[in-house]
Amino acid sequence: MKKIILPVALALSVLTTPVMADKIRIATEGAYAPWNFLDDDGKLAGFEIDLGNALCAEAKLDCEFKANEWDSIIPNLIAGNYNAIMAGMSITAERQKKILFSNEYYPVNKSKLATESGTKVDVDNIKGMKIGVQGATVQADWLEKNLGADNTIKSYEKSDQTVAALYGGEVDIVLAGDGAYDEVIAASKGKLVFVGPGYDIGGGIGIGMLKTNTELAGKFNAAIATLKANGTVDTLIKKYFKKGPFYSVTMDSLKDKISALSARVDALEKK
Amino acid sequence: MLEIMPDWLLSWFSDDSLEMIDYLTNGKHLTWYASVRYTLFAAVLSALFAIGFGLIGAALKQSGFFLFRWIGNFYTAIVRGIPDILFILFFPLAIEQGVEYFIARSKCTAEQIATSVNWPPCEAAQWFLTTNDYLLMACLSLGLVYGAFVANVIYGALQAVPKGQLEAASAYGFNQKQIFWKFKIRQMWAYALPGLSNIWMLLIKATAFLSLLQVTDIVYWAGLLGTANYFPSAGMVHPNWNFQYYFVLFVFYILLTMVSEKFFNMLQAKASRGMSVVER
Numbered sequence: 187m188k189k190i191i192l193p194v195a196l197a198l199s200v201l202t203t204p205v206m207a208d209k210i211r212i213a214t215e216g217a218y219a220p221w222n223f224l225d226d227d228g229k230l231a232g233f234e235i236d237l238g239n240a241l242c243a244e245a246k247l248d249c250e251f252k253a254n255e256w257d258s259i260i261p262n263l264i265a266g267n268y269n270a271i272m273a274g275m276s277i278t279a280e281r282q283k284k285i286l287f288s289n290e291y292y293p294v295n296k297s298k299l300a301t302e303s304g305t306k307v308d309v310d311n312i313k314g315m316k317i318g319v320q321g322a323t324v325q326a327d328w329l330e331k332n333l334g335a336d337n338t339i340k341s342y343e344k345s346d347q348t349v350a351a352l353y354g355g356e357v358d359i360v361l362a363g364d365g366a367y368d369e370v371i372a373a374s375k376g377k378l379v380f381v382g383p384g385y386d387i388g389g390g391i392g393i394g395m396l397k398t399n400t401e402l403a404g405k406f407n408a409a410i411a412t413l414k415a416n417g418t419v420d421t422l423i424k425k426y427f428k429k430g431p432f433y434s435v436t437m438d439s440l441k442d443k444i445s446a447l448s449a450r451v452d453a454l455e456k457k
Numbered sequence: 458m459l460e461i462m463p464d465w466l467l468s469w470f471s472d473d474s475l476e477m478i479d480y481l482t483n484g485k486h487l488t489w490y491a492s493v494r495y496t497l498f499a500a501v502l503s504a505l506f507a508i509g510f511g512l513i514g515a516a517l518k519q520s521g522f523f524l525f526r527w528i529g530n531f532y533t534a535i536v537r538g539i540p541d542i543l544f545i546l547f548f549p550l551a552i553e554q555g556v557e558y559f560i561a562r563s564k565c566t567a568e569q570i571a572t573s574v575n576w577p578p579c580e581a582a583q584w585f586l587t588t589n590d591y592l593l594m595a596c597l598s599l600g601l602v603y604g605a606f607v608a609n610v611i612y613g614a615l616q617a618v619p620k621g622q623l624e625a626a627s628a629y630g631f632n633q634k635q636i637f638w639k640f641k642i643r644q645m646w647a648y649a650l651p652g653l654s655n656i657w658m659l660l661i662k663a664t665a666f667l668s669l670l671q672v673t674d675i676v677y678w679a680g681l682l683g684t685a686n687y688f689p690s691a692g693m694v695h696p697n698w699n700f701q702y703y704f705v706l707f708v709f710y711i712l713l714t715m716v717s718e719k720f721f722n723m724l725q726a727k728a729s730r731g732m733s734v735v736e737r
Contacts, residue, residue: 211585219688224681226692227484266576266583350685350697370687373694398580 209248210402211268212238212393216253217344220369220426221274224253233426234272237291240418244409257322257343260284263394269402270395274363276324276388286397288406290390291419293431295364297325298384300371305358309382312337318348318357324388325361352378363388365427383453480693489678493709496664496674499596503660506600511607518612529608536605544602545666549586549594557582591670603660610652615641617648647729654721658714665710679706 214222216230225231230251242249254262256273263271263285277287301307307315313336319326321341329339340357342348348360349370360367364384371378393406413419420432430442459467459479470478480486517529536544557577561570565579577583586594618641626640668677683699686692 209585217684219691223688223691224485225690228488229484267585344684346685346687349687353696369689373687373689 209250210242210270212249212251212270212272213254213259213263213268214238214251214271215256215259215273215344217256217346218274218366220365222272233292233422234274236425237413237419237422238272240413240422241291241406241409244412245405247405255343256320260394263396269399270393270406272393274366274391275394276363277390277392278324278388280327281394284397285394286399286403287392287394288403289410290392291410291414292391292423293433294386294388294390295431296384297328297361297363297387298367299359299361299381300352300367300378301359301381302352303376303379307359307381312359315359316340316357318342318351318360320345320348320362323363325363328385328387329361349378368427483692485678485682485692488673489675489682492673492675492678495592495667495672499592499599499664499667499672499674500657500661502593502596503599503603503664504657506596507603507607507656507660510600510604511611514604514608515611515615518608519615533605533608536602537609541599541602541663542666542669544598545595545663545669548598548601549591549670552594552597553584553586557584560584588672592667592672595667595670595672599660599663599666603656603663606656606659607653610649610656611645614645614647614649614652618644644732647725647732650721650725650728654718654725657717657721661710661713661717665706675706675709679703 214230214232214234216222216224218232220232222230222232222234230253235251238249238251241247251272252268254267259271259273259275260281262268271285274292275281277290281287299307299309312333315333315337317329317333317337318340319329319342321343326339326341329337333339340351342351345362345366348357348362349367351357352360359381367378367380371380393403395403395406410419414433417434420434423430423432459475459482467475514529514532517525518533520526520529554576561577561579561582564581565573565577569578573579622644623636623640626636631639664674665676667674668680679702680699683697683702685697686695688694
């Protein structure tokens with residue numbers, strides 16, 4: 187038996203060696219607009235696809251995106267199906283136990299609750315609600331810890347399914363990271379609204395890699411630093427999210443920050 | 458699609474149906490239609506594998522040597538008893554790790570092999586499977602599973618050829634080799650075809666498992682396109698349309714099996730011509 191297997195394995199190894207060349211495979215979900223999604227042509231598109239390609243051009247890497255379901259995206263990285271993850275994944279201590287993160291390429295931002303307009307939500311005291319969220323996300327963990335005791339948390343495989351559940355009345359509120367619902371709410375013609383100020387959940391968004399792959403992380407970090415400095419990251423954020431947060435300090439971003447802070451002060455004073 | 462349609466044709470449709478035509482012919486949908494090739498390719502290649510394994514299996518089963526007979530019976534018994542979905546998940550993994558094992562032995566250092574907790578022990582031995590690799594492996598798994606059924610059918614059909622026919626051939630002075638090929642094997646097909654056509658139908662249905670191996674086949678795309686979309690930048694906004702898309706698959710598979718049935722009826726007529734025993 188061994189006599190047969192060995193030549194076959196050798197032949198296969200010869201055949202597949204060129205495939206193993208320095209191609210960097212990046213996994214993304216392909217269902218989390220505007221971060222990553224399938225466009226009308228059935229190709230992966232979005233903020234992370236553009237940014238990933240720009241980073242690879244900067245780091246002189248030959249990169250290729252492939253779609254992978256969100257809930258198996260970390261296990262499949264560890265199993266070696268691809269080299270990196272760019273899927274709107276927040277950098278958290280929990281995940282850092284399993285994988286290595288690059289520096290962030292999108293800053294920490296608020297996660298927001300959305301609901302059907304007309305649903306009354308007491309933001310400071312949410313009780314007895316059915317809350318929808320995409321599973322295995324920082325938002326899901328946060329909900330379980332903070333609102334899990336008094337509410338029913340329902341998790342879904344895809345971000346789109348949480349919105350479908352909201353429209354279908356399966357859940358009363360949904361929670362997702364900033365940017366994920368902006369376009370949905372704009373397109374809902376007033377049927378859906380954001381409620382509350384939002385929560386600070388998770389860290390910035392980074393590229394996930396194998397813990398042993400420090401070489402690739404170094405290359406990505408250098409490229410991220412360059413693209414942040416030359417404004418490419420901000421341009422892409424502007425293109426896909428229409429608004430900040432940006433990395434460069436501009437008059438507009440300062441004004442935004444000041445008005446946000448003064449709103450906070452007002453709110454505190456009222457209390 | 459709309460760009461290449463002549464004006465007189467465009468004026469036939471209402472704006473709503475034009476929008477629908479545009480939607481149904483966008484890149485996503487064209488990719489979906491084109492992905493039929495994976496299903497058809499997998500069905501045909503798996504069928505060829507299945508016939509190959511089936512013939513080997515049947516030959517082993519009726520071998521005079523007990524070890525071969527035992528192997529043949531073991532193969533058909535074990536494969537038929539295990540759900541095919543397990544085979545589809547198991548074989549590609551086993552093949553992948555087997556290949557990686559041998560590459561690791563030549564490309565990784567002994568230290569890496571001894572200490573690494575990850576599989577494979579070093580990056581150089583990593584085999585990234587492409588869609589085509591997965592497709593090939595899926596076909597091999599399906600071929601193995603349905604080969605066991607084919608082995609049984611062919612074995613049964615060989616037994617079903619009337620002894621009298623072979624004795625008559627012998628009486629007419631044909632030698633053993635001629636009797637085997639020109640009478641036994643030739644008549645065997647007439648008995649085997651109904652069973653084989655049945656296995657082909659099962660095989661077609663089993664191609665729906667391809668999507669489990671990341672092959673972007675029709676089932677995969679139907680699932681993807683049917684999912685609700687609320688992001689205008691990701692295409693037309695629509696609620697959950699899974700029902701509609703899966704219904705299309707339903708119709709597709711029924712049509713495919715209907716065409717196959719016609720084809721097998723033709724083959725059957727061809728194989729059993731001149732045979733009074735099985736002629737209908």
